[in-house]
Amino acid sequence: MPLQTDQTQPKLLSHMYWREKSVFQLQEDSNECWVLFAVENGSFSYQIQEHEGIAAFGDLVLCPPGVIFRREIIQPLSFHVLLVQWVDSSGLPLSIETHIPAGKIAVQDLNRLSSDYAYLKKWFQHEGYVASSLRQHVLSDLWMLVVEEAYSASPEAVSPWTPGILNNKDTLIYRATQRLHELASSTCIMKDIAMELGLTQVQFTRRFTKSTGMLPIDYLTTIRLQKVQQLLLDSDMTLARIAGLCGFENEFYLSRVFKKRMHVTPSYYRKLHRL
Numbered sequence: 001m002p003l004q005t006d007q008t009q010p011k012l013l014s015h016m017y018w019r020e021k022s023v024f025q026l027q028e029d030s031n032e033c034w035v036l037f038a039v040e041n042g043s044f045s046y047q048i049q050e051h052e053g054i055a056a057f058g059d060l061v062l063c064p065p066g067v068i069f070r071r072e073i074i075q076p077l078s079f080h081v082l083l084v085q086w087v088d089s090s091g092l093p094l095s096i097e098t099h100i101p102a103g104k105i106a107v108q109d110l111n112r113l114s115s116d117y118a119y120l121k122k123w124f125q126h127e128g129y130v131a132s133s134l135r136q137h138v139l140s141d142l143w144m145l146v147v148e149e150a151y152s153a154s155p156e157a158v159s160p161w162t163p164g165i166l167n168n169k170d171t172l173i174y175r176a177t178q179r180l181h182e183l184a185s186s187t188c189i190m191k192d193i194a195m196e197l198g199l200t201q202v203q204f205t206r207r208f209t210k211s212t213g214m215l216p217i218d219y220l221t222t223i224r225l226q227k228v229q230q231l232l233l234d235s236d237m238t239l240a241r242i243a244g245l246c247g248f249e250n251e252f253y254l255s256r257v258f259k260k261r262m263h264v265t266p267s268y269y270r271k272l273h274r275l
Helices: 110-122 129-152 170-185 191-197 201-212 216-234 239-245 251-262 266-273
Strands: 009-021 034-048 051-055 059-063 070-085 103-106
Touching: 009 034, 009 110, 009 129, 034 110, 051 103, 059 129, 059 201, 103 129, 110 129, 170 191, 170 201, 170 216, 191 201, 191 216, 201 216, 216 239, 216 251, 239 251, 239 266, 251 266
Parallel strands: none
Antiparallel strands: 009 070, 034 051, 034 059, 034 070, 059 103
16 A cells, blocks of 8 residues: 555654664563664664564664564664654544554665754754654654655656666566657557567556556656656757657647646746746
8 A cells, every 4th residue: 555645644752862772672572652763873683573684874664563573783773763653634543554664664865864863863852842843843754755765666756767667577568668768759559569569458558557557658658748847947949849759749739638647737837947
């Protein structure tokens, strides 16, 4: 199930910071709340149900309530421990938490992560509403990092720089995504791509959708619109010229598709985002 920030938010119950801890007093335990370990320096091994591995800087480790959390320090560990409750947009506790990830999440934006850790340390021993609100804000940002990592790996976030979807285990469909990138600027007929792969168009559509979570035509449209966005911001080309370079029949069709997907017209998008 996808992560939905409008329906799921973390509420901070407790925060503790440990500096250069050499050994855990408890090699394993469980908690009635969700537990988040956020590693600043050092490393430790962990096992949470079927999840196990080594966590270091850049890693967040989440353990659900009532689950045994086994851990052992490998290198002296500086880390934050946050006890968390999950709530909905109204602040009420969630009745179902199966969509919350458990185990290790590797964060790519290390600068932002370091900044979050710095603020957590700054307000660690302060009491009062303001300090509590600041710590809650940092926890919310950590959650947004998790959501962004999940979204970046999803079919909805097809990268304009990547030929195909990462971690795609269906090699035939990976080849199809490569062909779609190659043909995105020209007339692209799905039936022809299916034939190249030895599939009927129906077989190709079903297999592509199962593997990527998107219809082939939606994938192709996403690629084309990414190029349209780039040209709108990086050039002074007319919409008719951009349409011809991005595989659209004409500027009117491009404008209709663009507005449906982006909720603004191409001209307004250009005006809004150009620097």
